[in-house]
Amino acid sequence: MLFALIFICAAFMAAFLYMDLKERHLAAVILKGLASVCFVLMGIMNSPGGTAANYILYGLIFGCAADVVIDLRFIFKEKKKLPFMAGVVIFLLGHLAYLMAVITVSSHFVAFILAGIIPTAIVLIIMFKHITVSPAFFTAGIVYLGVIMMLNSVSIGNLIASPSRFTAVFAVGAFLFMISDIVLIINNFGRKYRKGCKVANIIMYYTGQVLIASSLLFL
Numbered sequence: 001m002l003f004a005l006i007f008i009c010a011a012f013m014a015a016f017l018y019m020d021l022k023e024r025h026l027a028a029v030i031l032k033g034l035a036s037v038c039f040v041l042m043g044i045m046n047s048p049g050g051t052a053a054n055y056i057l058y059g060l061i062f063g064c065a066a067d068v069v070i071d072l073r074f075i076f077k078e079k080k081k082l083p084f085m086a087g088v089v090i091f092l093l094g095h096l097a098y099l100m101a102v103i104t105v106s107s108h109f110v111a112f113i114l115a116g117i118i119p120t121a122i123v124l125i126i127m128f129k130h131i132t133v134s135p136a137f138f139t140a141g142i143v144y145l146g147v148i149m150m151l152n153s154v155s156i157g158n159l160i161a162s163p164s165r166f167t168a169v170f171a172v173g174a175f176l177f178m179i180s181d182i183v184l185i186i187n188n189f190g191r192k193y194r195k196g197c198k199v200a201n202i203i204m205y206y207t208g209q210v211l212i213a214s215s216l217l218f219l
Contacts, residue, residue, distance in 0.1 A: 002042060002217075006210060009038035013206050017199055025074040032071060036064035039209040046216035053219055055101035060213055062094030088140060095147045098174065098212070102154045105219075108161055109154050116153025120146055127182065131189035141185065148178050165218035173211030180204035 012035035019028040043060040047053045070087025073080035103109045124145055133141065155174045159167040180201045187197040 001045065002214070005038050005042050005045075009035050009042075009206060009210060012038065013202060017202055020198070021195060023074075025071070029068060029071045029075065033064070033068040035206060036067040036209070039206070039213045040064045042210065042213035043216055046213060048216065048219055050219070052101045052104040053216055055097045055104065056212060056216060056219075059094040059097035059101065060209065062090050062097060063209055066090035066094060085140070088144060092144050092147060095144070095151055099147060099151045099154065102151065102158055102170065102174075105166075106154055106158050106161075108157060112154045112157030113150055115157065116150055119153070120149035123149060123182075127185065130186055130191070133189050137189070145181070145185075148174075148181060152178050166215050169211050169218060170215040173208045173215060176204045176208030176211065180208060 012031050016028050016031035016035055019025075019031055040057075040060045043057050047057055066087045069083050069090055072083035072087075076083060106112065124142060127145065128138065128141070152171075152174050155167070155171040159171040183197055183201040183204070187193055187201065
């Protein structure tokens with residue numbers, strides 16, 4: 001059933017990309033939502049229960065909701081900023097839920113967060129040199145990227161301190177999620193939009209979410 005859901009998720013993702021590139025936005029939003037429901041179902045199936053698992057499930061659910069909300073900007077173009085910002089906030093809640101999950105299973109999370117401050121600052125400086133956004137988006141971007149960088153700092157720290165199938169699979173998933181977000185931001189707010197970057201972003205995003213959902217098998 002797990003492999004079936006992975007296949008179905010990939011099929012919906014591919015169909016979403018096709019419709020999105022054809023600018024058939026209503027069909028694209030529906031297909032994207034269906035693809036995201038798949039990784040939520042994977043998480044529910046794989047969950048062993050407990051605090052950390054529940055936080056991961058919350059993260060998957062928030063991610064699924066954000067996937068739909070953020071793309072409503074292509075349907076309601078006259079008010080596109082509202083669904084975009086709402087989607088960003090919901091994604092942020094998902095990142096916070098994932099961060100709480102890895103903190104729950106970590107005995108050194110403070111050290112891992114501190115270790116991630118400098119890399120986070122470097123990434124933020126580089127990112128905002130290549131994009132142009134309003135002050136509001138700038139502030140939201142700092143918070144958003146800061147949280148996902150901290151998530152990766154703790155998940156990679158957990159992998160180094162306590163190697164296991166769970167910490168490995170989750171860390172890879174969180175890393176792909178982070179890279180997909182960076183690609184998305186540069187592609188949407190940088191000097192030039194590239195359809196190939198959109199495809200790469202979506203593939204990395206869904207691979208990351210599927211890995212995070214699969215990590216529950218080993219928790």
